[in-house]
Amino acid sequence: MKIQRLNAVIEQMKKDNIPQMLVTDPTAIFYLTGQMIHPGERLIALYLNTSENHKFFINKLFPVYEDLVIEKVWFTDVDDGLSIITENVDKNALMGVDKNWPARFLLRLMELKGGSTFINSSYIIDTLRMCKDDEEKDLMRKASALNDEAMQRLKATLPAGFTEKQLAGELSKIYEEIGADGFSFKPIVGFGANGADPHASAGNAFVKEGDAVIFDIGCVKDHYCSDMTRTVFYKSAPKKAREVFEIVLEANKRAISLVKPGIRFCDIDAAARNYITEKGYGKYFTHRTGHSIGLEVHDMGDVSSTNTNVLKPGMIFSVEPGIYLPGEFGVRIEDLIMVTEDGYENLNKHDKELCIIG
Structure with missing residues (x-):
């Protein structure tokens, strides 16, 4: 993990009152982890929480560096990855998501999480990358x-x-x-x-x-x-x-x-x-x-x-x-x-x- 970059993201999340966010853009994930994964049509998501309860939701198809110090939650092509994500996040709190996340993932997550609010949080990492x-x-x-x-x-x-x-x-x-x-x-x-x-x-x-x-x-x-x-x-x-x-x-x-x-x-x-x-x-x-x-x-x-x-x-x-x-x-x-x-x-x-x- 790029700890200094990760800490900067968490600090900005706190300032902006965004308690949790899903980072799904491969380039943004690389920026924070040093791990570049090109998922194609598949789901991957780095979950960040201001309480430091971070998780990496990752398909078993993709290798991940052993020294990537973060809890990994694995799933397969036949698992419902979005249901797995929903079970591991705060269902009631505001959720930040990436600006380019496909609607097929976001709409399904909105359905599973009920009435909780979503916000575009890409600007946090995008601004740091400048x-x-x-x-x-x-x-x-x-x-x-x-x-x-x-x-x-x-x-x-x-x-x-x-x-x-x-x-x-x-x-x-x-x-x-x-x-x-x-x-x-x-x-x-x-x-x-x-x-x-x-x-x-x-x-x-x-x-x-x-x-x-x-x-x-x-x-x-x-x-x-x-x-x-x-x-x-x-x-x-x-x-x-x-x-x-x-x-x-x-x-x-x-x-x-x-x-x-x-x-x-x-x-x-x-x-x-x-x-x-x-x-x-x-x-x-x-x-x-x-x-x-x-x-x-x-x-x-x-x-x-x-x-x-x-x-x-x-x-x-x-x-x-x-x-x-x-x-x-x-x-x-x-x-x-x-x-x-x-x-x-x-x-x-x-x-x-x-x-x-x-």
Whole structure:
């Protein structure tokens, strides 16, 4: 068990008057126990109680570390796991549950527990996960360093004549070669006009001279995610595309330069957005400036105009302004930024200045 993290959850439960909660999200369970289980359609639940009467309800199908110091309540595929849970919890007290728990489990538990009240308690663990401890910071650095290397290798393959889809396939090979554990999300490879779609799907297009090429890639290492975007040009950079690139790059740098404890997320967003708007491309910056990242590529929290929360040491999020001109091209530049005690650390060391390949 991650005792310090567990204690922090219990303290917040007490403050919020939530006497008990079921943690059923596999990532949240891993965060508290160090045990990653992918249950598929099956039921697993970590039961936490402010009276310290914790239990782990677990199907016998899944192995659990012997040193996981918590009472384990086992059941099988033919047992009624929710009835077993009901027999082991306080039937009358308020129950916190995860925001994404399937209705087939929650509705059945509500039926079994009668009139007791349920509340979404995911925010407790989600909020704690926003500020990484020293172990997590090192894991995030490691994942981002692998992603830097992968980006360098991927860019070098551009002149080989691959399609977008084939380049995405090459990235899978690169991650395997450098020791990553897989993708943190489906990679985005967009040539020319396809890059004007912020979430472009890699297709069968071949790169052409003058194309802006967007590489948005991320890997997982030891359960922690990386994410980075670079825009490069093939053989030449047309004047308009070059100008747009420099605007996006400056927006990225301006936003990052503000990062330090106490600054609001919305101020980071404004630094990028206002500059792009000033240059006449505001309506073509169609998404938020960034998102939090850690065990999931999109952790709770974002860099947007509506998020007035302040930055705290240990937070890690993307800064990824972009300009997308339909039918022409897109430019996005993304770094992962960690808030330090007095400023920031950019986890991505790979060059982001204008680059012409081929």
